Amino acid sequence: MQLDPLPEQVRVTIFMEGFRTGIARTEVFRVHPSTFKEAVDTALNAEFNFNAARYGTHGHAQRTFDGANPMDLSHAEEEARDLLAVEQQRNVRKYYMCGSTRHLRPQCPLRKPRQSRPSRNPPPNPKVGTERENGNS
Template sequence: MQSDPLPEAVHVTIFMEGLRTGIARTEVVRVHPSTFEEAVRIALNAEHNFKLVRLGWNGYNPSSARANSTSTPAVTRPEPMNLSYAEDEGEVELQAADQQRQATSQHSTRARSLAWHGEMPIPSGRGAPY
């Protein structure tokens, strides 16, 4: 007695329910593929991409590089960048922005206080600027 094979949608649904909760299941449910092969491809790609992102684009693992430092030539290992100049410029920009923010905040607080107590006239036709 030969029974009819299950429809493709049933195979896809069973595969989706059998996946562990994670990025692969989320991606397969989001895309909702029409064939079993497409569902498997989407799940494998999602897992692969997730692992690439976790390890970095080149798969560099600092702990394994330290363990193999004698056997790995220095040419293939990433070398740290000198950020001393960038940090100095960035710090100056941050300090200037912080000073500007403080000056603006102090001015608007004082203006609100004066307007609240009726000491500062509100420009006609524009309403309260705050």
């Protein structure tokens, strides 16, 4: 028993519903073809016209093949070096007095030695000549 083929209008509808969003779908839905062949031709023509407008009259991206060319990585390597330098610079703390990164503040050769200053809170003065020491008891 042989199955009856799908009616032409059903085939066109199924074809139209199978499209992804794009220029071909838009064009086929705009034209609303009555036959399957007309729907396919409309979709192919829309894709060709879109690609021709985008890439030139040939309908595909222009490519020149001169054989295998190695990729130029010099720019990427330079960027990697720059990023590494910036990252290392963030981790380095420069001492503001001399700008060196080789020592901390207490060991800076340009730093003047600190002289001891009298403390702000002097020790309490002992009472001079208490009664017991004077013998006035």
